[in-house]
Amino acid sequence: MALLLCACATAPAPPAIPPAARVATPADNYGDLFAAVQERRIFPDGKTFVDATPKRSVADILRDWRAARPRDDAGLRAFVLANFDVPGDGAAPPPAAERVPMAEHIRALWPVLTRPPLDPPAGSTALALPRPYVVPGGRFREMYYWDSYFTMLGLRADGRQDLVDDMVANFVSLVERYGHVPNGTRTYYLSRSQPPFLYAMMALSPPRDAAERARRLAALRREHAFFTAPERTAAMPDGSRLQHYWDGRDTPRDESWREDVETTRASGREPKAVHRHLRAAAESGWDFSSRWLADGRTLATIDTTNIVPVDLNSLLYGLERAIAAACADARDAGCARDFGARATARAAAVERWLWSAGEGRYGDWDAAERRLRPGVTAATLYPLFAGLAAPDRAAAVATTTERALLAPNGLRTTLAATGQQWDRPNGWAPLQWIAADGLSRYGRDDLAARIAQRFVATAEREYRASGKLLEKYDVEESRAGGGGEYPTQDGFGWTNGVVRAMQERYGVR
Structure with a gap:
């Protein structure tokens, strides 16, 4: 296991497995049946089977x-269909038959994408809401963590504060x-989270009363404890502490089981380490x-x-600042001082170790090489x-963004063309908003x-051509x-969400 900590003489103790990561998933429950369905690609999308609901007990099915x-x-497909309620290809909204203004089309989509409170049936992988x-x-039938912040921006622009x-x-x-917000609201996502935007979501939703304010503060403090656990913590060369992505499991992802097994085989590396790296990248949201990638090109070299x-x-700096402010409002001076000091220390470590003055960019620290990883990315x-x-430094980042990341049709994700979806030439709505808002x-409203x-x-x-809004776009060719x-x-x-928020903030029509 490639755990990032200090370069110590003694090996660190194995990390504790958080309770949420021990909740049984379809791979745990169905064993060799699960492996057969995923390995033989009985369904084109590996997520289909893990979203299926058993018609009877696990023991009876396995017997x-x-x-x-x-x-x-x-025969295997027939067995699965006889024993499970299998979801369809995904409830993608129908394309607009008549090209009404895009803002009007988006407003009409919110009810289509809204789901009622959920009390899942027995055996379902869905989590209650x-x-x-x-x-x-589409294939994303559940609520996702960081997706939801950007969705909320549009809901707010369209007056749907109730849903926010x-x-x-x-x-x-x-x-x-x-103990944390899972990647998505499924049991197989419980071993990891996603980028911690909960504090930013709360800023879009004023609490109704003191009780709700206290409940929210408690949730933020629990999330902070989750993300700063020892297994997620890295010691920088000066002894300061920063965090990295992680997952509580070291097995193939249930929803991408076949793909992870193939990646591991191609790597020739210790499987558990590769699985952990793949899962941690899924927590980052940038998968992949x-x-x-250690070589910057090949998935088999992944070392998240x-x-x-x-x-x-x-984001953890923002979380710490939010906790400090909430504690101050609650007249908890000790907590406010503590989290204010944590935020100050984190900012100093980021400015020291994650900044490249020569390139005018922020980046990611490579623990193995003890240096900043090369390449400009939208994470800057x-x-x-x-x-x-x-x-x-913000002024320098703006110059770098304008020079390197700004494409004819939006903001590039990276400058590397690897075929991975979080690389050039793709542009993603959340990164457009992060850039513009930052x-x-x-003071750079012009570039924003x-x-x-x-x-x-x-x-x-794309909407005029197909009647659809898409998950991601090629911002070099506008497709x-x-x-x-x-x-x-x-x-x-x-x-x-991002389109509607940008329309409202920047007057784009």
């Missing part, structure tokens, strides 16, 4: 499976039950990107847990979004507006984005 194993794929929520669309409040309440409920990422640590704008960056925070105009125009062109483990999805929650 019949072991008594008469189907020998061919047709007490309030209504919005899903991204409902989703924040759902996330607080998840933290209370599991040259950022996490050896990397101290600038985006995660910028996170310190601006979080308000961590010194003004002169630049505006430091240019990013917004180009990205919204790209979404508009649907590509790469990844599944086809480009349409719907699409965070694109809808």
Whole structure:
């Protein structure tokens, strides 16, 4: 296991497995049946089977499976369909038959993507949610963590404060039950989280009373404890501490089991280490990107847990500042001082170790090489979004962004063309917003507006052509984005949200 800590003489103790990571998943429950279904690709998308609901008990299904194993794929598929309620290809909203203005189309999509409170049936991998929520669309049938912040921006722009409040309440409920917000609301996502935007979501949803304020503060403090646990903590050369992405399991991801097994085979490396790196990259939201690849090109070289990422640590700075402010409001001076000091220390460590003066960019620290990883990426704008960056460095980042990342149709994700979906030429709605919002925070509304105009125009062109809003776009050629483990999805929650928020803030039509 490639755990990032200090270069000590003694090996660190194995990390504790958080309770949420011990919740049984389909791979745990169905064993060799699960492996057969995923390995033989009985369904084109590996997520299909893990979202299926058993029609009877696990023990009964496995007894019949072991008594008469189907020998061919047709027999195996028939067995699964007889024993499970299998979801369809994904409830993507129908394309607009008539090209009404894009903002009007997005407003009409919110009810289509909204789901009622959920009390899952027995055996389902879905997690209960007490309030209504919005899903991204397509194969993404559940609520996702960082997606939801960007979706909320659009809901707020369209006057759906009720859904913003409902989703924040759902996330607080998840933290209370599991100790963190999972990647998505499925059992197989419980071993990891996603970029910690909960504090930013709460800023969009004023608490109703003191009790709700206290409950939210408790949730933020629990989330902070989760993300700063020892197994997630890296010692920098001067002894300061920063965090990296992690996952509580070291097995193939249930929803991408076949792909992870193939990657591990191709790597020739110790499987558990590769699985952990793959899972940690999924927690980052950038699954996958040259950022996490040791050679910058090949997925088999993935080493995510050896990397101290600038985006995660910028968000944790924002979280610490939010906790300090909430503690001050609650008249808890000790807590306010503690988290204020944590934020100050984190900012100093980011400015010292994750900054390249020669390139005018923030980046990710490589623990194995003890240096900043090469390459400009859109993550360089996170310190601006979080308000961590010194003004002169923010100005340098703006110059670098304009020179290297700004494409004809939006903001590039990276400058590396690897075929991975979080690399060039793709542009993603959340990164467009992080960039624009961060630049505006430091007085560069001109560049922020240019990013917004180009990205919204790209979404508009695709909408006029197909009637759809997409998960990602090629911002160099102004077309649907590509790469990844599944086809480009349409719907699409965070694109809808960012487009509407940009239209409202920057007057883009």
